[in-house]
Amino acid sequence: MRITFDEIRRNNVKTWFLIVLFFLIISLFGxxxxxxxxxxxxxxxxxxxxxxxYTLVVFSTGDRMIMSISGAKEVTKQEYPxxxxxxxxxxxxxxxxxxxxxxxxxxxxxxxxxGRKPENASxxxxxxxxxxxxxxxxxxxxxxxxxxxxxxxxxxxxxAAVLVGVxxxxxxxxxxxxxxxxxxxxxxxxGNATIIFIVVGLVLAILAPIIAELIxxxxxxxxxxxxxxxxxxxxxxxxxxxxALKKISKDPDPLVDTANxxxxxxxxxxxxxxxxxxxxxxxxxxxxxEERIKRLEEM
Amino acid sequence: xxxxxxxxxxxxxVVIVLxxxxxxNRLIRLKNQVxxxxxxxxxxxxxxNDLIPNLVNAVKGYMxxxxxxxxxxxxxxxxxxxxxxxxxxxxxxxxxxxxxxSLFAVSENYPDLKANQNFMQLxxxxxxxxxxxxxxxxxxxxxxxxxxTKIQTFPNNVIAGTLGFKEEASFETSAEERKNVKxxx
Numbered sequence: 001m002r003i004t005f006d007e008i009r010r011n012n013v014k015t016w017f018l019i020v021l022f023f024l025i026i027s028l029f030g031x032x033x034x035x036x037x038x039x040x041x042x043x044x045x046x047x048x049x050x051x052x053x054y055t056l057v058v059f060s061t062g063d064r065m066i067m068s069i070s071g072a073k074e075v076t077k078q079e080y081p082x083x084x085x086x087x088x089x090x091x092x093x094x095x096x097x098x099x100x101x102x103x104x105x106x107x108x109x110x111x112x113x114x115g116r117k118p119e120n121a122s123x124x125x126x127x128x129x130x131x132x133x134x135x136x137x138x139x140x141x142x143x144x145x146x147x148x149x150x151x152x153x154x155x156x157x158x159x160a161a162v163l164v165g166v167x168x169x170x171x172x173x174x175x176x177x178x179x180x181x182x183x184x185x186x187x188x189x190x191g192n193a194t195i196i197f198i199v200v201g202l203v204l205a206i207l208a209p210i211i212a213e214l215i216x217x218x219x220x221x222x223x224x225x226x227x228x229x230x231x232x233x234x235x236x237x238x239x240x241x242x243x244a245l246k247k248i249s250k251d252p253d254p255l256v257d258t259a260n261x262x263x264x265x266x267x268x269x270x271x272x273x274x275x276x277x278x279x280x281x282x283x284x285x286x287x288x289x290e291e292r293i294k295r296l297e298e299m
Numbered sequence: 300x301x302x303x304x305x306x307x308x309x310x311x312x313v314v315i316v317l318x319x320x321x322x323x324n325r326l327i328r329l330k331n332q333v334x335x336x337x338x339x340x341x342x343x344x345x346x347x348n349d350l351i352p353n354l355v356n357a358v359k360g361y362m363x364x365x366x367x368x369x370x371x372x373x374x375x376x377x378x379x380x381x382x383x384x385x386x387x388x389x390x391x392x393x394x395x396x397x398x399x400x401s402l403f404a405v406s407e408n409y410p411d412l413k414a415n416q417n418f419m420q421l422x423x424x425x426x427x428x429x430x431x432x433x434x435x436x437x438x439x440x441x442x443x444x445x446x447x448t449k450i451q452t453f454p455n456n457v458i459a460g461t462l463g464f465k466e467e468a469s470f471e472t473s474a475e476e477r478k479n480v481k482x483x484x
Contacts, residue, residue, distance in 0.1 A: 084427075088427070088431060
């Protein structure tokens with residue numbers, strides 16, 4: 001219980017950290033954009049307004065945005081009774097309202113949860129997961145997602161996904177307009193401003209993905225262990241999740257087609273193909289699955 | 300001198316009163332959670348009781364030789380409905396789980412029945428409900444444990460009794476359940 005409260009408080013702090021960081025990066029973009037237009041103040045105002053509106057939109061519809069990016073469809077109890085029973089059972093165990101259920105039509109084995117708060121959370125699983133896991137294993141996975149919901153991890157993870165997403169998008173946009181604009185002759189900037197612009201633009205284009213990477217790192221890895229542990233508390237059966245993770249790690253096709261850089265950290269196991277190098281481990285959004293299985297088996 | 304002593308006494312009294320009020324409110328909140336989670340078990344028990352007549356109807360035509368099994372189920376269901384205390388309810392509910400398990404065990408001998416769409420749906424529905432009963436009990440026990448720990452630890456135990464808070468009883472699981480908590484018919 002105590003751990004949950006601590007986690008929730010820490011997550012609220014992280015939420016603010018993310019929003020502040022987001023606005024800092026957005027202002028940098030605004031600065032560069034303003035420089036480009038010849039009016040820094042205007043650029044800052046435009047991006048700040050955009051940032052506020054975007055953050056508000058994210059808070060109210062971020063979960064649906066993520067679901068539609070991931071190609072997840074909301075399903076009814078008639079279509080997937082087995083999934084609904086599992087989700088309902090574990091929300092009883094966690095003492096939470098039942099989240100909405102989504103299914104991703106993909107043969108990969110993966111799942112994630114998202115939402116602003118436990119009262120309007122959603123869980124998404126792939127069809128591959130439903131087909132290949134038995135009841136205990138599916139319960140283990142759903143319990144893992146349930147503890148993300150209970151600890152309010154979902155809010156931070158959702159914000160990270162959509163805020164990182166837009167930063168990636170903006171830096172690409174900036175890079176492109178920089179490349180395009182370089183050839184255009186319509187600009188009335190003097191040579192000096194062009195140089196500043198090029199420098200700021202380059203710094204941003206390099207910095208933004210790194211910051212995005214850092215945001216995701218600060219969020220994911222430790223909490224996967226946490227969610228494994230408290231998920232096992234809900235099912236009272238750690239081998240269920242352990243065996244599910246084994247199946248997931250042995251699956252030849254770990255790639256969820258619709259997952260991208262911004263949503264990768266949401267999933268229960270990394271939706272990308274494994275690269276076997278030390279660097280990829282340092283920058284990966286998920287702890288090594290073998291280590292998670294080991295910890296579960298030691299419980 | 301006398302005035303400042305008076306102030307100190309007043310401050311101490313106010314602090315103590317505030318602490319007691321805080322504790323009281325926290326205990327009330329927990330107590331309501333206990334009540335609510337107990338009601339959740341009832342919801343699931345009722346759901347299962349509602350499903351059983353459908354199951355018996357679906358099965359009757361196929362299982363000519365399993366009259367006693369079906370009668371046991373109906374009896375156990377009636378016992379759950381009659382039970383009033385948590386203890387009785389727990390025992391009756393465990394009985395019903397056992398009889399259902401034996402019904403689904405013998406259903407293996409009836410291939411026609413096993414292929415029946417309606418039966419398959421009911422089986423999934425009942426297995427889901429059985430698990431929900433187990434999970435809601437587990438949650439009830441978790442909450443009761445938090446509540447009991449709160450009123451048993453010092454200094455809360457000094458005041459909790461005076462405020463009228465008593466320990467809540469948690470569910471005992473049967474030996475059968477302890478072996479395998481989750482049901483897969």
